[in-house]
Amino acid sequence: MPLRTHLTVLQWTAALYADSVVFKVPRSISGSGSVQYLWDNITYRQFLLDVERSARFWSSVLVKENLPQRTVVGLWLSGLTYMDVLHIYGVARAGYIPQLFSLRLPSPEIIFELMHRAGAKALIYDISYASIVHGCEVTTFTAVDIFSAPDVQEPLAAIVAPENGNDIAMVFHTSGSTLGSPKLVPCTYGWLDTIVSKANTISTPCRPGQQDVLVCMGSMCHIGQTLTLIGALQNGTCTVQPTQIAFSSTELVEMIRQCGLNRLTQFATFLSMHLRNSRNDPDLLAHLNGLDEILFAGIALPQEDEDWARRHGLPLRNLFGNTECGAMLISVGGRGSDSLLLRPIEGTRYDFTPITSSSAGGETTHHNANATLLELVILDESGDCPHPSLRQADGHFHTGDLFSEVAPGRFLFRGRDDDWIKSENSLRCDTRAIEDNVRTMCGDLVAECVVVGYGRPSPALFVEPKVEIEGGKLRKDIIRRTRHFHSRRYMHERIVDPKFVVVVPKGTLPRTATKGNIRRRAVEEKFKAELDCIYGTNSCSAH
Template sequence: MSCTTHLTVLSEKASLFPTAPAFLVPELSSDGDKVQTWQPISYSQFFDDVELTARYWAAKLAELQLPRHAVVGMWLSGMTYVDLLHIYGMARAGYVPQLFSLRLPNPEVIYELLHRAKAQALVYDVSFDEIVTDSPLPKFVAVHPHIADVDDSIPLPLLSDEVNLDDTAMIFHTSGSTSGSPKLVPCSYRWLKAIIDKAAHVSKPLRSGQQDVTVWMGSMCHIAQTFMLIGALQYGFCTIQPSKISFSSDELLDMVHRCRLNRLNQFATYLGMHLKNSRKDPKLLAVLQGLDEVLYAGLTLAREEEEWAFQNGILLRNLFGNTECGAMLLSIGGKDEDSSYLRPIEGTSYDFRPTDPVSEDDAAHENVNARLLELVIRSDSGDCPDSSLRQADGHYHTGDLFLEVQEGCYIFRGRDDDWIKSENSLRCDTKAIEDNVRAMCGSLITECIVVGNGRPSPVLFVEPQGNVDAERLKKDIIRRTRHFHSRRYLHERITSTAFVIVVPRGTLPRTATKGNIRRRAVEEQFKAELDQIYGVAA
């Protein structure tokens, strides 16, 4: 049957809003520090560029005699308009993009994931030209195709072609490594249709008779920006490509004044920076107060920043999601705490199932008296991920825990496993790091724990065996664990002694009965030391 996809959405909106700007792309100063101007790209130009890029890849891959629907690995930053053209263009040419971001820099892991997905070619960013010389697959650099280089008579699949809803449309990967490698997240056309429906709900227009303007949130090789762009396209929004994802408050002001930005969506870590700066900058605060929506995702916003926003009339909205399902829960948005409570997005089929009695850690540290609930995505929900990711009961258990504070309203209370999220909201498997340290350095340490929630990278705390020289111990740990970390995402690596902290035996806070080290308590007890490591001003 025919199916709504991101490509059919683009085709329809390019006909409806041909001259409206779909993107504003920055032109940077010679030193790359400042945006000189923002160049508009219309919906019709975006559509034409995707068609051109699709014909470029159709011709290139025809040389390999690849069948339609073959998987093609795409190792890109996902941060630029040209990256987007390659991703959409590859799908338009009839192939299945397998998306890797530059945050996974180890080619061996890339090759393993390509093999597991049965990929038949690799497209990669030019920055990796020197390290993909041993690629097991035919490889192509992701260059910007030009009209002169492309035969416009090359046929493309009809957008109205019928598809099997259970066929794979694209492949993502979990943002954290499990057993040294991310997991494949195959995404079917049925799943994609559900994502489009949910994105339509999240991105409902806020300006009557005017174009909403939003901003690029993250890499198109991950689900967050993929989801947000699908929502933006459905309503003919304009999306600003910033100079970098962690853009400065000055650039935010520029986007509001020159680009008419009215909907700010960012990961909580980066939004927190603007909120912090607004305490000292009345102009920035006034701009934040004037936005129609300030949507954050990926992590929980620091309580003091959230309170500052509420007290100062900033219209916050919280979006909760993951790679496997896209966005799942959304707050109604507003200026008070009740407006921040999360609710399932319309059209979904979710359960909130009680877990075992409140954990000892939560009870001791958070004073949680209510029972924790795990979010479960039912098999009859269109966004329930591939069967390979579901549990034995056929449903997808997220591992995300919540408290129900009002009927149908929830607040996030962390995960039931050993993951933390880095500042850009990518997951880090702390248990895998700890297990490796114990295996490789068991004769050197008595205990260890990894922390760094909301930070750029993890930090390892260790309690040593006996009296040892701390610097020597740090070097030994880095040396013994070097191979393990070479295979991990950049945001999961510990490769410098600066990110290893040695404390006396028995120093790390533990639970009363089982003696388990309390990760959250370590974060709080050693906040000053962590701030110093990451260069955070007091």
């Protein structure tokens, strides 16, 4: 069977669903006193034509720079607009290998290092970064409005299935930094073909004979939305682009009313906002109940939100995945009491290996802590096992993600077997690296420290001081001494404001009874009110 790609899928569906709407794009509304939400339609036929126009433009630009096809080209974009999608698909359609960076990685130094490691020879960047790309050693181009650029008439080669499944199709990066930099995630055509299969399974239409309408869940520069769009394209689904990823409940209702949204796909933190709002808004609750599916990903829902959704019969569905493998586990779905139990997606080959000990990374969920913990391992024969450069010595990919098997073949996520936590939009943060840097740079000031922030926009640092020092000065000294370290990290990994440093008396942080290690999750729970204050979810006095 020929290998499938996002481009072969688009070509096929543009013929099959030519006049169906593929995107609803938000229209800018100005000059009015209140917010108005309106969307413009783009058909499958038009999307393919726009991708080909983008491909002809970028092909002409890159060829003039003597860059042959199969060259790696960096794209540093938000990944949130229709134009961004056209750049990403257009560069691939022109025969090049996109290396994708989101604006959440704002350090040009890191971008240039990652491009060097991937062998990239050009960079297409968002205009907002025009002032900081001057140090790039390769040719750079502004991500222009394709429709304002000349419509190049040079013909493109036909879209064909790739012959070698080991060739690289695109390059992503891990969402957290290891040793000061994200890891490259090269994606082969064989891997991409498996992603196409998995995306199709996840996106099976809820209403046979009718078009599904779902909402964009994140940036196209990350695997989550890339997979979601591939699944949507295969099934002739319409994707609504919101005005922002953390869209308001008001905008959600408008998407349901105006756009016919019937499948809500969101990271759990953003979904929780709608669930909380629905407690005091019967109209919002009715609209949520009218959806065919509410799929969440990234982290577990807070127990109170999960309970609320169950009591009101909301059609929750849980998806678990990562950058290296895409989606891996999904719940059966529906409105039943066990709808959130996870199972491997069909066609994959995974193993759940018992572990001997675990810190559970401070991310342990609210479920039974006494259950046997199993690490999810992606076997090398599974089509979604990532590039060999990311696998362990045994040839398999050990995710570090822990589960308990609560029924045959049904699993609950139980955290991680390391010191990583996930932010509100499922991006990862290495807490141990931050703590080690604090101990190195501030060892004369800090006796003990711990980084928390599970499900928050960014991390926070709790410290017990080593010496007598005023709290405000200690916070500022820590930020000053660790500034360079944080300048190289993703936005969601940084601690650059003193308000995210909390000073507590010695011995205050919860510790284990045996080894005296600080319990990350217990700190989260004990200081929840202070954290809510820091992140602006509650009003409070300064700490």
